[in-house]
Amino acid sequence: MSSESTLRIVWIYPDLLSTYGDRGNMLILTRRAAMRGIPAEAYEIRSDQPMPSSADIYLIGGGEDGPQALAAQRLIADGGLHRAVNQGAAVLAICAGYQLFGHSFFAKGSKCPGLGLLDLHSDRGETRAVGELRGDIDPRLGLPPLTGFENHGGRTHLGPGVSPLARVTAGIGNDTQTEGAWHGKILGTYSHGPALARNPAIADLLLRWAIGADSLSPVDDTWPDRLRSERLAAAGA
Amino acid sequence: MTDGKLPLRAKVATSVSKTAAALSRAAGRGDGSVIGGWIGLKIDPDLLAHLAGGRAIALISGTNGKTTTTRLATAALEVMGRVATNSFGANMPTGHTSALAKAGSTPFAVLEVDEHYLARVIDATEPRVVAMLNLSRDQLDRAKEVSMMAQMWRDALIGHPDVRVVANADDPMVVWAAQGSGHVTWFSAGQRWHDDSWVCPQSGDPIERAGGDWWCTGCPLRRPNPQWRVEDEGVVDPRGDWHLVKLQLPGTVNLGNAATALAVAAEFGVRPIEALPRLATVASVAGRYAQVDRDGRNVRLLLAKNPASWLEAFDMAERAPTLLSINARDPDGLDTSWLYDVDFAPLRDRPVLITGDRAYDLAVRLEVNAVPFRHVKSFEEAIQAVPPGRLEVIANYTAFQDIRAELDRVL
Numbered sequence: 001m002s003s004e005s006t007l008r009i010v011w012i013y014p015d016l017l018s019t020y021g022d023r024g025n026m027l028i029l030t031r032r033a034a035m036r037g038i039p040a041e042a043y044e045i046r047s048d049q050p051m052p053s054s055a056d057i058y059l060i061g062g063g064e065d066g067p068q069a070l071a072a073q074r075l076i077a078d079g080g081l082h083r084a085v086n087q088g089a090a091v092l093a094i095c096a097g098y099q100l101f102g103h104s105f106f107a108k109g110s111k112c113p114g115l116g117l118l119d120l121h122s123d124r125g126e127t128r129a130v131g132e133l134r135g136d137i138d139p140r141l142g143l144p145p146l147t148g149f150e151n152h153g154g155r156t157h158l159g160p161g162v163s164p165l166a167r168v169t170a171g172i173g174n175d176t177q178t179e180g181a182w183h184g185k186i187l188g189t190y191s192h193g194p195a196l197a198r199n200p201a202i203a204d205l206l207l208r209w210a211i212g213a214d215s216l217s218p219v220d221d222t223w224p225d226r227l228r229s230e231r232l233a234a235a236g237a
Numbered sequence: 238m239t240d241g242k243l244p245l246r247a248k249v250a251t252s253v254s255k256t257a258a259a260l261s262r263a264a265g266r267g268d269g270s271v272i273g274g275w276i277g278l279k280i281d282p283d284l285l286a287h288l289a290g291g292r293a294i295a296l297i298s299g300t301n302g303k304t305t306t307t308r309l310a311t312a313a314l315e316v317m318g319r320v321a322t323n324s325f326g327a328n329m330p331t332g333h334t335s336a337l338a339k340a341g342s343t344p345f346a347v348l349e350v351d352e353h354y355l356a357r358v359i360d361a362t363e364p365r366v367v368a369m370l371n372l373s374r375d376q377l378d379r380a381k382e383v384s385m386m387a388q389m390w391r392d393a394l395i396g397h398p399d400v401r402v403v404a405n406a407d408d409p410m411v412v413w414a415a416q417g418s419g420h421v422t423w424f425s426a427g428q429r430w431h432d433d434s435w436v437c438p439q440s441g442d443p444i445e446r447a448g449g450d451w452w453c454t455g456c457p458l459r460r461p462n463p464q465w466r467v468e469d470e471g472v473v474d475p476r477g478d479w480h481l482v483k484l485q486l487p488g489t490v491n492l493g494n495a496a497t498a499l500a501v502a503a504e505f506g507v508r509p510i511e512a513l514p515r516l517a518t519v520a521s522v523a524g525r526y527a528q529v530d531r532d533g534r535n536v537r538l539l540l541a542k543n544p545a546s547w548l549e550a551f552d553m554a555e556r557a558p559t560l561l562s563i564n565a566r567d568p569d570g571l572d573t574s575w576l577y578d579v580d581f582a583p584l585r586d587r588p589v590l591i592t593g594d595r596a597y598d599l600a601v602r603l604e605v606n607a608v609p610f611r612h613v614k615s616f617e618e619a620i621q622a623v624p625p626g627r628l629e630v631i632a633n634y635t636a637f638q639d640i641r642a643e644l645d646r647v648l
Contacts, residue, residue, distance in 0.1 A: 015435060015443075024577030027605050048443070131571070149572050193574030197601050223604055227597035 007033055007040040007210055008055040012081070013047045016071045017097055022061030024194025025092060025203075029057060032203050035219045038211065047071065051080030056210040057090045060097030062152075062192045065107035068096040072114055075100070085117050090185040090209040092202070093118075094195055095152055098180065098188035105154065118181055118188055119161030122154045125172070129153070132235035133191055135166030135179040143205060145169070146179065147198045147231045148191020156181070156190075165189055170235035185209045198231055200224045243287055250281035251288065251338045274331030277338060285330055288337035289346070289362035292321070295501050296358060298350040298390075299370025299411070301546045302494050303328065305486065306370060307349035308522045309498035313512035314345050314505055321346040326523050329354050330361065345505065352386055356393035359400065366504045367394070367418075368497055369404040369411045373433045373545040374578075383410055383433045390414035403500045406463040409434040409444055409451060413458060422475075424500050425449070425463035426493025429552065430545035432578065465500045472496040472509065480509045485520045487537075488553030524641050526553075533625035536644070540637045542569075544578040550631045551583040557627035559584060560619045561610075562593035562636035569634050573598040581606045590619045593636045616643050 011026045026042045033040035045051055047070065058081065063071070075081050085091065091101075099105040102120040105112055114121070133150040137143040146166045156174040158164060158181055165180030165187060166173070173179025173190050180189035187202065189195055196203040204216050243251065277284045295314070297307045304326045311322040321340030323332045328349040337346060350358045352372065359367060369390065372383050387410040394402065394417030404415035406423040410433065415421050427449070437444050442455025452459035464475035471481045472495065482495050495516050502512050521527035529536045541550040561584075565573050573595050581603055589610040591599045596612055603610045613619045616639075620628065632640055 020572065021574030021577035024574070024602075024605070027577070031605055149574065151572065193572070194577045197577070197598070197605070223597060223600040227601050230597050 005039065007038055007057070007207075008052075009040060009042040009057045009059065010052060010055040011042065011044045012051070012058055012060040012075070012097070013067075013071050014044050014061070015046045015048075016067035017061045017063040019062040019064070019095075019193070021193035022059075022094065025059050025061070025094070025196045028194065028196040028200070029059070029203050029206065032200065032219065033207055036207070036216050038207070047074050051075065051078045051084075053080040053083035053087065055084060055089060057092070057206050058084060060091070060093045060100075062095030062097065064096075068100055068105070069107040069112045071097075072100040072105075072112055075115055076113065081115065082117065085184075085186065088185060090206045091117075091187065092196075092206055093186065093188040095150075095190055095192045098190065099154055099156065101186065101188055102156065103159075118183055118186060119159035120156055120181055120188075121159075122156040124153055125155040129172035129190070131171060132231065133168070133171035133173060133179065134232060134235035135168045135171075135173060137166045138163055138182065141165075141182070141205065143199075143201045144228075145232060146189070146191060146202075147228055147235065148189065148195050149193070150190045151192050152190055154190075197224070198228055244281075246281045247284055247287035250277040250284045274327075274333070274335035274338070277334050278331060283361075285334045285337070285358075285361045286363075288334060292337075292343060292346045293505060294346045294348065294362050294364040295366040295368065295504070296348050296350045296355065296362065296364045297368045297370070297497075297501070298352050298355045299368075299405075300352060300373045300375050300543065301549065302370050302490065302497075303349045305491060305522045305525070306368065306494045306497050306501075307347055308519055309495055309516050310368070310501045311347045312515040312519055313498050313502035313507055314347055315515060316502070316507045316511045317505060318345060319343040321348075323348055324523070330358060333358060333362070347501075352390075356389055359393050359397055363397075364400060366401045366403060366501055368501050369402060369415050370497065371405055371408045371428065371430075371545070372410040372414070373430050373543065374575075375543040384436075384438045387411070387414040387438050391417035394418040401504050403497065403504065405497075406461050407449065407451075409453075409458065409460075410438055412461060413438040421461075422465070422500055422504070423461045423463040424465040424493075424496050426467055426496055427489065429548040432544070465496050467492045467496050472499055474499070474503070474509050478509075480513060482513060483517045485517065486522070486526050487539075487555075488549065490549040490552055491526075524637075527641075529644050531644070532620055534620055534623060534628045535626065536620070536628045536630060538637065538640065538644075539629065539631045540634070541631050542634050544575055547579040547631070551581075554629040554631065555627055556587050557629055558588040558590065558623040559629040559631060560590045560592065560613075560616070561599060562591070562616075562630065562632040562640060563596065563599045564594040564633060564636040564639070565598075566594070566635045569636075576602040577605075581608045584608050588623065590622060592616065592619060593632070616640050 099122040101118040105122040135146040162181040162183040164178035321343040323336035328351045391414045402418040407428040437453040440456035541547040
């Protein structure tokens with residue numbers, strides 16, 4: 001966490017990348033911080049505002065081709081997010097936001113330059129991936145299985161500079177084998193929208209990275225646990 | 238038009254269509270309005286146009302409120318004579334064809350139209366009036382698709398310069414679409430949902446809002462002055478006269494729907510003072526707002542199918558114990574992410590119960606929203622869990638149908 005005692009969370013470009021419930025991740029992170037007595041403030045930075053480089057956690061969500069390409073252009077031109085990542089900020093990048101963290105992605109039929117902050121590139125799949133997604137997360141992260149709902153037309157190819165976030169056990173993810181990617185404190189996933197609702201352990205990982213803690217005090221996760229069990233079972237059906 | 242003026246092919250198609258609808262009803266497969274229309278259109282592709290000929294028609298379209306507004310406008314227009322309508326929400330051309338065939342010859346028709354089909358139905362029916370209520374995200378639809386829909390509506394009107402439009406001044410997407418017509422009457426019914434109209438459909442610049450007003454920061458598009466508006470418990474007409482509106486339907490949302498219905502009826506020469514007693518007779522619309530007494534509980538059913546309509550349901554619901562039921566079957570959309578597009582905070586001041594296939598998604602959402610709740614396994618358990626008195630039920634599409642079916646079984 002940076003010098004001030006308040007944890008700062010930035011939601012990147014909700015005006016462009018907020019297809020469906022992406023706000024949930026910001027709400028969940030803020031709440032889980034507050035439950036541990038960590039004061040947190042969330043900032044929604046629109047695409048016509050400069051991107052601050054001093055926040056602790058950055059969230060970027062899903063969107064259509066046009067807004068995705070526009071968001072990548074503006075983030076490259078702005079440079080604030082690159083500075084933040086170089087200073088060690090934690091990032092959760094989802095769906096279109098995940099793709100644009102790579103070297104390139106396809107939008108509206110053409111190849112667009114990405115931010116190059118994750119060693120991966122994305123192109124179009126033959127079919128759209130829609131439905132429940134489940135995977136076993138990289139054991140080095142020490143997290144329980146990933147559960148999500150995916151809805152994307154992309155396929156993502158990982159370079160040697162990143163690790164898969166998970167091995168797919170149901171659904172498509174990057175390419176039916178791996179799902180998402182991570183490197184340093186950046187996590188990317190195709191679990192779209194409010195992914196942290198089903199994966200509170202990922203929310204806590206982001207918080208731990210941001211404050212430099214090995215663990216956080218436990219909280220009552222009765223309802224998220226029930227939701228997880230139900231959705232993990234549904235994906236297996 | 239009378240049956241005697243229909244071309245032979247249309248006569249045959251109408252007759253077969255009615256027979257198929259009757260068979261479908263007899264077989265217990267719904268009210269027959271879709272299958273009957275489908276067969277009729279196969280025999281005569283122009284059947285809808287033939288059936289529409291000679292009638293003065295109003296079309297009602299928008300993401301939310303179209304079934305209720307159609308019902309209210311029909312009640313208002315009945316002042317003038319018989320009105321054909323698709324009152325069961327079968328709102329695509331097959332449903333329109335069936336509704337007109339079934340009604341026989343009527344001087345008027347009020348048709349609810351799915352927003353995707355509006356252009357086609359305008360072409361086929363040459364309506365006198367088109368009412369445009371609102372446009373917002375629905376199921377997997379996206380903000381971008383909302384602006385595409387507005388573009389389709391706008392283009393449809395440009396091709397029909399004589400059609401009169403009754404449109405919502407509070408929705409920037411609708412205002413821009415309606416400006417495709419030269420004859421627009423504006424109504425103001427308020428708009429709670431703004432998340433699909435922060436970007437101007439005309440220029441792409443941000444839209445700003447203050448009070449009830451809105452304007453584009455980069456082009457001349459702004460809120461027009463409405464001729465009809467909701468004020469207190471009534472509606473102000475274009476002459477500035479205020480009319481008390483007594484409805485059995487709850488909420489300011491339905492006051493807005495009533496204002497729209499009055500504006501539509503006025504285009505046919507119906508005065509508010511004539512229409513208002515008729516609006517007061519409408520008690521429920523396709524089961525929505527229906528009240529059922531059971532075990533001393535007065536159960537009221539509200540349908541909420543997308544983020545905008547959830548906000549409206551919170552406005553309609555009384556401060557009473559409230560059951561929320563969420564499914565995610567095909568007609569609902571399989572994805573529950575939208576729960577985070579709805580702010581449930583208005584429910585913090587009342588006991589909340591949750592149920593449905595996806596109650597756990599809702600539980601996590603409510604926890605994040607700091608809304609206390611209790612999970613129940615069934616509608617029956619919910620009834621027993623609340624004290625005698627009002628129970629408000631807000632459910633999405635298939636959850637709503639499930640609860641209606643359960644109530645019907647008991648009655």
